[in-house]
Structures are given as structure tokens and as C-alpha cells.
Amino acid sequence: MTHTTASRPRKATHSTARHVERSYPLAFYLPGGLIYIVLFVVPTVFSFYFAFTRWTLFESTFVGFENFVQFFSEPGLIGSLRNTIVYGVITSGSKVVLGMFLAVILSTPLIARGYLRSVTFFPVLISSVGVGLTFQVLLDPFNGVVNKAWTAVTGADGPGWLTNPDIALLSVAGIDIWKGVGLATLIYIAGIAAIPSEYFEAARVDGAGAWQQFRNIILPLSFPATSTVILLSLIGGLRSFDLIWTTTGGGPGFASDVVASVIYKQYQAGFYGLSTAGNVILFLVVTAIVYPLSRWLNSRETAL
Template sequence: MSPVHIDKTYPMWFYVPGGLVFLILFIVPTVLSFYYAFTRWTLFDATFVGFDNFVTFFSEPGLIGSLVNTLIYAFVTSGSKVVLGMALAVVLVQHIWARGYLRSLTFFPVLVSAVGVGLTFQVLLNPTDGLVNAALGAVGIDGPRWLVDPDIALLTVAAIDVWKGIGLATLIYIAGLVAIPQEYYEAARVDGASAWDIFRTIMLPLSFPATSTVIILSLIGGLRSFDLIWTTTQGGPGFASDVIASVIYKQYQAGFYGLSTAGNVVLFIVVTAIIYPLSRWLNSKEVVL
């Protein structure tokens, strides 16, 4: 009997639709943005200006402050999602009452539009008429000026971001925890391990792939964050909660399209410079089951 010939190129055709979408919606716009960053452009023409856009962008008076705010925002939201996501996942993988309902409740904010969340919290956190401060005042606590106090505005928006994104982090951790073989837990219990010992020696190290995923996704989202910040504070009060993305948007609003494109290129490079080496390092630390 002659051997059966297998066409190994056939499965590659399944990559074509996704590859075309990726090419058209990501690769082409990215390449074009690098070109237009060196031009002064409108919808009708483009004039090459070399590095002028980048020089102007880096001379922005609030750039350093917005970069610091971006890093603070990204690392605060990412770290909070890692810690809280793991804590919630550990609870929600246990056999507790209404576990399915609690999982759905935790994930629900992820499904809500960031613009809708921002506008809702802008109303709830109003320092004079907001429901949050009204509730605090009912128990004798003078609520802060959440979104209009320069000292806490950025952290307030970060807290809203954590509330919205914690469900996805929890879901990723749940998937990571349920993938751990039950034999490890049984062996630990036979050896008399406490709940803390099981968490420290089994759950924490063996769910590291989930931790890596949450860190990377949260950092990318935090470094690129714009919609939630813009709908809550618009970078204010003053420039207290300005991030790189909001600075870029303000330039676009003013009609400086080439300048805003250069800003997007800078943001792309910043995100890549942070995420790529971090991703490589995290992947090298993963534990193979």
C-alpha cells in the first residue's frame, strides 16, 4: 500500500483571513503612522518636515508630567489587578454558595463601555451632589473631592480602572488555578499543609502564566489608557491626571495632526520598550507543569 500524501500547506490557508485582517488593520496603519509622523498633514496633503514634530512634541511643557502620570497609572492599575484578581480567583474557585452568580457579578464591569463607566463615576463622585460623598456624609465622614483634587484625581481614576478591569484578571486567574492538577492539592493535604502553605507553594507558583498574562495586558492597557481618563477628568484638574494619550488627543483637537501622529509613535515605542523585555523575562520565569 502506497503511503498517504498529506498536503501540509492546506492548514496554512486558515491563517489567511486573520492575517489579512491583521495586515490591513494593524500593520498598514502602523507603517503609515511612522511616515506621517515626519509630515505636516491634513486630509488633503502632507508636507515632509523631518524631525520637527518630534522636537515640538518633546518640548511640550507638560510632557514629563504626563509621562510620569502614565507610568504611575499603569503600574498602580496593573499591580492592583494582579493582587485583587488573584485574591478573588482563590475565593471563586472554592465550593461556595452562589459561586456562579458571584463570578458573573465580578466579570460584569468588563462588559460595560469605558465611556459609560467614566460618565457614571463622574456623577457618583461629584464632590457636592455625588452619591458617594452623600453616603459618607450620612455617617459623619467628609468625603474628598475625588476627581477635582489634584492630589488624588489620578489615583481615583486608577481605582475606577481597577474596578472595571478586575473581572478579566479574575477570569484569567480562575482559568490558571483550575488547570493545576488536583493531585498536588491532595498530596499537600496529606502532608498536613495549611491553606496558606497550599497557596504559597502550589497556587502562586503554578498560576504564574496567568500572572504574566494579567501583568502584560494590564500594563499595555494602563500605558495606553485614554477613554476612562478623558471621560472623568479630561486630564485635569489642570494637568494633574494628564497622560501621554490625553496630551496626544489635545494636540489632535487643536488640528496638529502630524504632531499628534508623532506622539502616537512615541507612545508605541514607549509601550514596546517596556512590554517586550518584560514579556521575555516573565516567560523565562514560568513553571512548566
Template sequence: MTTTALPAPPRERRRGHRSHRSHYPLWFYLPAGAVYGVLFIVPTVASFYFAFTRWNMSGTEFIGLENFALFFSEPYLFQGLVNTFVYGLLTSGLKVVLGMLLAVFLTSQIIARGYLRSVVFFPTLVSTVGVGITFTVLLDPGDGLVNQALAAVGIAGPGWLTDPDLALISVAFVDVWKGVGLATLIYIAGVVAIPQEYFEAAEVDGASGFQRLRHITLPLLRPATATVIVLSLIGGLRSFDLIWAMTQGGPGFTSDVVASVIFKQYQAGFWGLSSAGNVVLFLLVAALMVPLYWKLNRKEVER
């Protein structure tokens, strides 16, 4: 005998419909949406508008694409672009490699593992400007502690921040020292999330530690690696504060990046020109990172 389900009473249907259409959870989006709109959307829209104007505190004048033409005719822009890519690739690559190695080490059975994790992560919490000033003193070619330590063992230390060939690389290594803790934290979360059954089965099969690292840990850390690559590369391409605190783009223009070129234009009073530079930098980072993010996530889905 077949039975048919009776329709719900009108009151219950209305109640279920009302609970399904409840607007209560939407209120949770409002604070975050307001903060995001005020701190990101409004300044972004304003930057795009002011990029097409000549403006100061007294008013604005629409000049079309003139700011962009002036920005791309900047004599040291090409050097800044090259330095930006070198800096971004160097810092992100080192953070990926060192962060992964440190995460594997700090998730193994070692003494004081929690303390060592804190030590590695601590530089991330320190002010970037404070780190820049501190390392500027440490890397001073004459009185810096680094060169004094090298001199004690008979090595003549170079001008870390005064040599045009070393200035940008020196700042990049300081950036890695400060930021590798966050990459390590992301990798630690990825290693901890790997089921231990995989390692136990591999150990039963006689796999060595290197084989377990190569065939289990590294493949299963792909999501963490994608996250670290995206975050560190975005930070490297947009980096300004550490470079400015340590070298201000010098010596000369040898450590200038796009962000420091923009800031120098702002210092000179060309506010519309610096706004156009910010738009160019925003579009450049977006054009590079959106396809990279999509490609990394597509590889993860295909697995």
C-alpha cells in the same frame, strides 16, 4: 535474515507528497491576516509616515524630525509621562493582587459561586465611556452618591475628581473596578488547571490552607500572573478613554497621561505632531513590554 523496506509506489509517494504540500489549511489564515493587516499594519505604517510630515486634509509636507522635537518640547509632557507610569503600575499591580485573591475565593467551595463569578466579570463588558460618565456622577463632590454616603456617617468626602492629588488615583481605582474581572477570569483558569492531586497530597501531609496557597497555588499560577501583568500594564500605559471621560486630564494637567497629551494636540489641529506622539507612545510601550514579556517567559521556561 534482514529485510529492507521497499520504496513506496510512485503514485503513493506523489499522494503523500501532495497531502504534505496541501495548501488547503493556508486559506484559514487569509481572513485573519486581512483583518490584521487592514486594522493594524496599515495604520501603523501610515502613522510612522505621517509622523514625519505636516499634514491636513489638503495635503502633506515632509518636515523630517521637526514633529518629534516639538513633541518632546511639550511643557506638560514630563508630567504626562510620570502620570502614565504611575497609572500603569498602580492599575496593573492592583489587578494582579485582587484578581488572584478573587480567583482563589471564587474557586473555593462557596455558595452561588457561578453567580459571583458573573458579578465580578460583568464590569468588563460595560462600555468604558459609560463607566467613566457613571462614576463621574457618583464621585461628584457635591451631589455624588459616594460623598452623600460618607456624609451620612459624619465623614466629609473629598473632591475625588477635582482635587489635583486625588484625580488620577480616583480614575485608577475605577479602572481597576472595571478591569479586575478579566484578571480574575485568567486566574480562575489557572487555578482550575492545577491538578487536584497536589492539594490532596498536601492535605494528607497536614498542610494548612495558607500553606497550600503559598507552596502550590501561587507557584503554579506563574503563567497566569505573567499574562495578567503584560495585559494590564499594556492597557494602563495606553489608557486614554476612561481618563478623558472622567477628568479630560484635569484639574489643570494633573491627570494628563501621554495619550491625553497626544489627543489635545490632535484637537488643536496639529495632526502630524499627534502622529509623532503616537509613534513615541508605541515605541515606549514596546521598549518596556518586549523585555518584560521575554523575561517573564524565560523564568517560566527555566522552571
């Protein structure tokens, strides 16, 4: 009898706890939901609508698929699409490799480790426009500090980092990597810190060296961090505009043009419906690349 009486309160308490865990007041969701609807859903719906119109601030005329046909007939579109994919792959891949490398180093007991972490993350906090304008001065082919140092060391004239069509896009990608690798490093540091220390202790007992620990422990168990870095950096690279525009303006010629800069040029020319259609196309391209990649990475993460 005593056992029965004692068990009932525990059962009721457990049931109540489950009920509390599963039920939240609607007001809890409202702030985030309203912000998401106002700042994402509504602009997205209106963008899809205005992509089929020729519009100004005061009126709009429905033109069907005319904007899309005209946008795809742009002479520099194929080149800009290729540049967008190349830029996204280079920047995201480099951030994964360098972020992992720096995170492994900064996770060891170094002197002034906190300071080094701060220095690594600092470029992330700087405005992309500020970074672009700064590097435009630093990489000036005639008076830039970089080329003056190049000449002093090699005795030859430095390359036109932002004016040579062959390397302009790669130069901007390098700037993007410098600016964004700090965030990738921070994500990897968090991923490495989440790995239980027992794995490393067992590996050291078995005589595993630094490379074996990295290959068999850090690399597979930090895959969630790798997945996050890949997705964030790839989305940012495919949508990149401000850094490219402030450094090269899409030039020289169309050498560093990406889809976002082509869209902005159409907007500058007053073709608002055409630029809106370009934004829709960019949205669909990014979704078509990122969504299946995200599903594949999630399946790999679940399988680990």
C-alpha cells in the same frame, strides 16, 4: 515475514499523520492575515510616515523630526509621562493582587459561585466611556452619592475625588481597577482550574493548610496566568485614555494628564502631524517597557 508486513502499514500511517499535521492550506491563514495587515500593519506604517509630516485630510508636507522636537518641548509632557507610568503600574499591580485573591475565593465551593463570578466579570463588559460618565456623577464633590454617604458616616465633607490634584489620578486608577479586575480574575480562575487536583490531594495528606497550598501550589503553578495578567493590564494602563478623558479630561490642570490625553489635545487643536508623532512615541514607549518584560516573564515561565 508476517511481522514485516504488519509493520509497514503502521509506519506509512504514522508518516502520513505527521505530514497532515505539518501542512495546512494557505487559505487557512488568509482571513486572519488579511485582517492583521489591514487593521494593524498598514495603519502602523502610515502612522510612522505621517509622524514626519505636517498633514491634513488633503495634503501633507514632510517636516522631518520637527514634530518630535515640538512634542518633547510640550510643557506637560514630562508630567504626563510620569502619570502614565504611575497609572500603568498601579492598575496592573492591583489587578494582579486582587485578581488572584478573588480567583482563589471563587475557586472554592461557595454558594452561588457562578453568580458571584458573573458579578465580578460584569464591569468588564461595560463601555469605558459609560463607566467614566457614571463615576463622574457618583464622585461629584457636592451632589455625588459617594460623598453624601461619606458625610453621613463621618460627619465631614468628602474629598474631591476627581477635582483634587493630589488624588485625581489615583481615583481614576481605582475606577480602572474596578472595571478590569474581573478579567484578571477570570484568567486566574482558568489558571487555577488547570492545576492537577493530585497536587492538592497530596498536600492535604501531608497536612498542608490553605496558606501552604496557596504558597507552594497555586502561586507558582499559576505563574502563566500571572504573566498574562501583568502584560495585558500593563499595556492597557500605559495606553489608557477613554476612562481618564471622560472622568477628569486630564485635569484638574494637568494633574491626571497621560501621554494619550496630551496626544488627543494636540489632535483637537488641529496639529495632526504632532499628534501622530505623539502616537509613535507612545507606541515606542509601550514597546520599550513591555517587550523586555515579556521576555523576562517568558524566561521565568520556562524555568518553572
